[in-house]
Amino acid sequence: MSYGQKVNIIDIDYNWTLINYARATDGVYFFTLFKSVIISFITTFLCLLIATPVAFYISFSSVRIKSILLVSILLPLWTNLLIRTYSLIALLRTKGHVNNALENLWESANYFLNLFRLANHNLIGESFTPLSLMHNNFSVILGLVYIYVPFMIIPIYLVLEKIDRNILEASYDLGANHKVTFFKIIMPNISVGIISGIILVFIPCLGSFIIPELLGGADSQMIGNIIERQFKSANDWPFGSALSFILIYITIIILGVRYVYSKLYSRLNQKGVS
Amino acid sequence: MTEKKTTIELKKLNKRFGDIVAVNDVSLKISENDFFTILGPSGCGKSTILRLIAGLEVQDTGAVMINNKDCSFVPANERPVNMVFQSYALFPHLSVRDNIEFGLKLKKINNIDRKTRVEEILELVKMNGYDFKLPSELSGGQRQRVALARAIVNKPKIVLLDEPLSALDANLRMEMQQELVNIQRDLKMTFMLVTHDQDEALSISSKIAIMENGKIIETNTATNMYEYPSKKFSAEFLGRINIIEGASSVINNRILFNSDTFGKINIKQDIKLPKDGVLGIRPEKIIIETGLNKQKNRVSMNGIITNWTYYGDVSYITIELKNKSKVYINVQNIHRNSLQELNIGKKLFASFDISDLIILEK
Numbered sequence: 001m002s003y004g005q006k007v008n009i010i011d012i013d014y015n016w017t018l019i020n021y022a023r024a025t026d027g028v029y030f031f032t033l034f035k036s037v038i039i040s041f042i043t044t045f046l047c048l049l050i051a052t053p054v055a056f057y058i059s060f061s062s063v064r065i066k067s068i069l070l071v072s073i074l075l076p077l078w079t080n081l082l083i084r085t086y087s088l089i090a091l092l093r094t095k096g097h098v099n100n101a102l103e104n105l106w107e108s109a110n111y112f113l114n115l116f117r118l119a120n121h122n123l124i125g126e127s128f129t130p131l132s133l134m135h136n137n138f139s140v141i142l143g144l145v146y147i148y149v150p151f152m153i154i155p156i157y158l159v160l161e162k163i164d165r166n167i168l169e170a171s172y173d174l175g176a177n178h179k180v181t182f183f184k185i186i187m188p189n190i191s192v193g194i195i196s197g198i199i200l201v202f203i204p205c206l207g208s209f210i211i212p213e214l215l216g217g218a219d220s221q222m223i224g225n226i227i228e229r230q231f232k233s234a235n236d237w238p239f240g241s242a243l244s245f246i247l248i249y250i251t252i253i254i255l256g257v258r259y260v261y262s263k264l265y266s267r268l269n270q271k272g273v274s
Numbered sequence: 275m276t277e278k279k280t281t282i283e284l285k286k287l288n289k290r291f292g293d294i295v296a297v298n299d300v301s302l303k304i305s306e307n308d309f310f311t312i313l314g315p316s317g318c319g320k321s322t323i324l325r326l327i328a329g330l331e332v333q334d335t336g337a338v339m340i341n342n343k344d345c346s347f348v349p350a351n352e353r354p355v356n357m358v359f360q361s362y363a364l365f366p367h368l369s370v371r372d373n374i375e376f377g378l379k380l381k382k383i384n385n386i387d388r389k390t391r392v393e394e395i396l397e398l399v400k401m402n403g404y405d406f407k408l409p410s411e412l413s414g415g416q417r418q419r420v421a422l423a424r425a426i427v428n429k430p431k432i433v434l435l436d437e438p439l440s441a442l443d444a445n446l447r448m449e450m451q452q453e454l455v456n457i458q459r460d461l462k463m464t465f466m467l468v469t470h471d472q473d474e475a476l477s478i479s480s481k482i483a484i485m486e487n488g489k490i491i492e493t494n495t496a497t498n499m500y501e502y503p504s505k506k507f508s509a510e511f512l513g514r515i516n517i518i519e520g521a522s523s524v525i526n527n528r529i530l531f532n533s534d535t536f537g538k539i540n541i542k543q544d545i546k547l548p549k550d551g552v553l554g555i556r557p558e559k560i561i562i563e564t565g566l567n568k569q570k571n572r573v574s575m576n577g578i579i580t581n582w583t584y585y586g587d588v589s590y591i592t593i594e595l596k597n598k599s600k601v602y603i604n605v606q607n608i609h610r611n612s613l614q615e616l617n618i619g620k621k622l623f624a625s626f627d628i629s630d631l632i633i634l635e636k
Contacts, residue, residue, distance in 0.1 A: 166363035169330050172350040173357045174377035174428065184376075188367040 002241035012238055020242030029226065033246065036223040039137065040205035043144040044152075047201045048194065050145070051152035058153075059160040070157075073150050081147065085214045088143050092133040092215070099130040135217030143211040148204065152197035159193030160186075195258060203251050223247060278305035280342065281432050281464045282327060287336035289322055296322040297333070298488035304432065304466060304481075309458050311467045311496075313475040313511065314485035320468045321360075323485075324434045327466070329353045340431055356425035357434040360441070362417045364409040370396075370420050371405040377428040395423045398457060415446045422454075426461065435467040439474060451478045472512050476500060484508040500556075506634040509554050514590070514602050515632070516560075518553040535599040536573050539628065554632040557590070558604040560624050567625040574625040575601065579618050593622050 002021070004014040023029065058069045076084060091097045106128040133139055163186070171181040209224030216222070223243060230240030282304040289297040296319040304310045312320040325331040327338055329350030337346045345353055356377070364373050371392060378388045396402040399419040409417055418438060425433050435454075439447045455478050458465045469475055475482050476496050483493040484507070492499070492508045503509040506517065520533035522541070529541040531553060539553070567574045577593035580600070591603045603624055605616065 164361060164363060164366075166359045166361050167365055169328075169350070170357070170359060170363040170365070170424075171376070173328055173330065173355075174424070175351045175380040176376070177351055180380065185365055 001238055002245050004238040006236050006238055009235065020239045021246070023239060024242055024246055029223075029243070032221055032226055033223045033243075036206055037250070039141060039144070039220075039222060040202050043141055043148065043205050044198050044202045046141065046145045047149045047152040048198065050149055051156055051197060052194075054149075055153050055156035055160055058157055073153055077150055081210060082214075084147060085143060085211055088139075088146060088215060089134065092139055092142075094130045094132065094134070096133070098133060102131065103128045134215060135220070137216070137220045139215040140212045140220045140222070143215040144205050144208060147208075147211060148201045151200040151204075155193040155196040155200065156190055157193075159190045163189050192262075195261070199254065199258060202254065206250065207247055278307070280304070281306050281308070281340070282466070283339040283342070284323070284327075285337040285339065287323070287326060287338065288334045289319075289326060289331060290334055295319075295488045297326065300336075300488070300490050302483060302490055302493060304464060306464055307462055309455065309465045309467070309478060309480045311469060311475045311479035311482045312485055312490075313469060313472060313482055315511070316470055318485045319488040320470075320485050321436055324357065324436050324466065324468050327353075327432070328355055328357045328434055330357075354431040355434055356428050356430040357436060358421045358425050358438045360437045362409075362421040362438075364417055364420055364424070366409055369406045369408055370401065370412070373409070373420055374424050374427050377424065381428070391427055395427045398426075398460070399423045399453075414442055415450065418442065418450060422457070426457070426463065430463075432464040432466055435465060437469050438467070440469070440471070447474070454478055476512070484511060486511075501632075503554075503632060504635055506552060506554070506636050509632060509634050514557050514604070515554045516557065516601050517634070518555065518631075520553070522551070535595065535597070535601070536575065539573060539631070541628070541631070541633075550636050552634050552636060554634050555626055555630060556604075556632075557602040558588075558606075559630040560601065560603045560626045562603065562605060563623045563625055565623055567623070569625075571628045572625045573628060574623065576621065576623045577601065579616060579620050579622055582616055582618055589616060591616060591622075593624070 001012065001014070003016045003018070004012045005017050005019060007013045024033070054073075058066055058073075061069060089096070093099075167185060167189075168181060171185045172178075176184065206222075207224050208222065209228050212220055212222040212225055213228075216225075227240050227243045227247070230236045230243065234240075280303050282302075284300055284302050287297050287300045288295075298319070300323060312323060314320045322331060326333050327340075329338075329345070329348060329352075333346065337344055339345065340354060365376065368376070374392050374395060375388060378391065383391070393402070396405065399422055401416060401419050401423065404412070404416065404420075409420065412420065418441075421438070422433075422435075439450050439454075442450060451474055454465070454467075457463075467475075467479065476499075479496050481493065482496050482499045484491045484499070484505070486507055491505050492503065494503070499508065500512050503512065509515050510517070516535075518531075518533045518535050518539075520531050520535075522529055522531045524530070531539045531541050533539055533553065563574075566576065575593075575595055577595040579591055580594045581590075581592035583590040587607060589605045589607055591605055593601050593603060595601060601624070605612075
């Protein structure tokens, strides 16, 4: 369908044209696509930063605490994505919980400043101005991280669990400090989990549209939103399909890179065997 | 002979895990070039002692001295000791060579020295040619060798071995035991082994400490530990033994032991019998005979065979005496047909020398 052309409201002319793909590369679409990749990249990176320590913490906790933590990470996944996103809206909007809390903080700070007769020095501003946490790139990335971080934690946690604790002790015993042990011993052994996590987060991030739709503003649209619009309001299915296919191609390229990497990695390990 | 240098000294070491006392007031000295073994049942705290020496656990009280230097609070990565783990704990992503080099690289030893040392060690553990294999491509015995190589390549003051042979099959274990002894002798290193296998302890160590419930019960050389143990627990743990209960009395300057099993036994005068002491006799010291032995220093008995277990080279026999007490005897299967004479229910004469009796504290 992506090679067809819309002729009127309901008819599509399948004429093997590349015009949809050409259109995808121009200006605003290409920019959105590029931006989606960047946002997904940042999200994945943040997920990695958050997930690694969390996975470590869970993995090194006692059995009881471990199961509690795991359930608390999995629990949100059983809640509808929309509900979770709306809950973020409740937190982030102008009169949301975060701003409320900050306002209360400001009020009490102001009260204390008044007590100490410092209010006139204008230390914390004349009045509280709510932060605009919604409808921008920040809220989109926050939402994406919040939704997708479990998909990073779980694969990293699983590979961590498989590591024999004795090899860490062996590393200390042989003279390595914690830093060397982390980079030389732990990292190579959990890289598989990290790569799986990156793929599990990056690919759905790239195609997400509900989160930027609900949390994002006019300038934080992602490619998912544009695709959705092509199918719905714009009623341009051929162009929508072309954009979708571009997403699929990107995904395939990423999976291909991963495949080559894993091949290379195992080849490196086998070096010298024959 | 000059006193050997002390490599490790433990001073009143204590370690608890929650309510469990793993190590209870342990003090011991390990001299240079010793092959020191801690022998004890599982869960007696013997591995914890190794981990305390390695610095992988921190003691509650007491001190760990390495080469007369207090190392009690030196972190594991700065202690001059290396450990061979029970699970080998080889780094799965590194080749044999990288595994062995790991410690040397951290010590910043230059390329050429490192290479020659790794070559030497690989030669020593008979793993040359396996440089680039991954641990997952090796057999259990080979992994064991690599784990050992990884520890000794650093030339530590002491090599700690935590039940290193327990995962190997019987023949391989024997072979590795012999090799461990050879390597230890060749390198003139101090080894410390922890095991629950008494045969292993006896065959490879120069000194044995027996441990029970977090306490070291007794320390002695391997042969003395078997032949002259002083505690009932260590005598029983090191192999089968007939325990002879009874009470001692002094008559005419001679010590008479009035035993439940054999009646009165004369014990040599110069031996002090502890108050609630018992006697022990190893089953292989009892000889089967054709009739009652009337010799002066021998204790004789006759009984009926109630149990007979065949082990190939030896047979374990249990005989029941008239007074219903049981005596264990080990018989060497000297001839092929010597077995046919040992039927259950058969009457048997046997005797042992009084000098082979072991005096044991309960």
